[in-house]
Amino acid sequence: MNDPALRLAGATIGYGDVAIVRDADLTVRRGEAVAVLGSNGSGKTTLSRGVLGLATVLGGTVEVLGAPVGRLRERGRVGYVPQRHTVSGAMPATVREVVTVGRLPRLGLFRRPGPRDRAAVAEAVAAVGLADRLEDPVASLSGGQQRRVLVARALAAEPELLIMDEPTAGVDAASQAALAGVLARVSAGGTTLVVVTHETGPLAGVLTRAVVVDSGLLTYDGPLAGAGAPAGPDCHHPAEAAGRPARGYSLDQPRPAPDAVRVRDGSR
Template sequence: MTPGDADGPAIRLVRASIGYGDVPVVQGVDLHVARGEAVAVLGSNGSGKTTLVRGVLGLAAVLGGHVEVLGRPVGDRRVRGRVGYVPQRHTVSGAVPATVREVVSVGRLARLGVLRRPGAADRAAVTEAVAAVGLADRLTEPVAALSGGQQRRVLVARALAAEPELLVMDEPTAGVDAASQDALAEVLAAVAATGTTLVVVTHELGALAGVLTRGVVADHGCIAYDGPLAGAGAVVTGLGGGHHHADRHGPTGGLAPPAPGLRGGGR
């Protein structure tokens, strides 16, 4: 941990506008996530929830305001190895065969840097991450041989291998069965118990409702609710669920203006 950045929040957005190119999708948002919190970011397709988190990860442009992660400006190289990310996709199989160990080992690269070769501590971190997601007996198997739910857990292990202080997940339960969702919930509960900050983007909580404690509801690029998770569901239902898709791949169809009465503020 870098001296001087241990006391601030895990995530801090001040009047932040985030988007693609020069077009904002999220506008004027204030948001603080404290160290060790377990937060659900909720909202319909196109609400801005994914863009909000992509801005925190440095994957979408910060067009205005301020975004800080683990006490440093977003994109700071000193933070890169301290943030784990599980992207929004269902599987990790591809054209090139790879074992579970090989895929999860990629998670150590940010910690290693360019010159250092993996050592005993890196190999141990990979083994522990695979065990944490319940796949210790599959370490040497090709990921293509695993079920979709197991492949999602491999992605989680890849993120955990970096021993992150902040773990961000985008729709981790999408497309997997109830048993896999339950297994993931157990993993995340154990991760949260270690003090790791969790931020989970999702349109449905499912099994994760018992792990996450705070809900942030995005709507039309603003924050409509920020508080206890128990109150978030009613807000999502009350918003009615929009169907535009500017949030998924950038502003392809034009973003509707913020709904009347909604602010880009936090609590």
């Protein structure tokens, strides 16, 4: 339990032979609440995807909860809320059914949910303030409420580390405030938070540390108040600026940062 939640040492992360994040050194202690900041295309989402095993570690070391990335045996120890606004409105599923999906890493392939699993789902839904909507179709919820369903889905696995990509994007101020309250409670319970975002305002009372990614390099690591905020029109995702729905990871990746390099035969 004394191991860091995350440890990167000289880590280079990318796609194929294209390095997006380069030579990253970062340690996140258990229980910390950290913002990963950067403008669109800076590499901040690639950093989080490398930690999740969804992007390739091309060099250096990435460890998650004391294990090399991709080798953590209990996948439920890491929760993830992806970068998208809502659950699909066409999904004919209830809140309970969607959140139960988050319990699968704890269940394994063949075990059916038992009383402990059902209790974890109910607790996760209550934690995001939707206990009274447990049996409602997700399509009947507002965008902000659907966003909270995705958070509950991640919380259902009872993760030690929760990684979130743009959790406040595209939802109204009331929903942002509700989410901030949820994360404050989660953080107070000891869960490590890593939040990839371009706007820290709604979560400023929760996040205490910031890491800034600029053109694939970590350029700042310190108190949130000293990080500043990415400025300019590129700090928002293009789909958001155009009023189109977000499409998940593809908004940020796999576009290389301006000075991304290719890695071949172990050299850069």
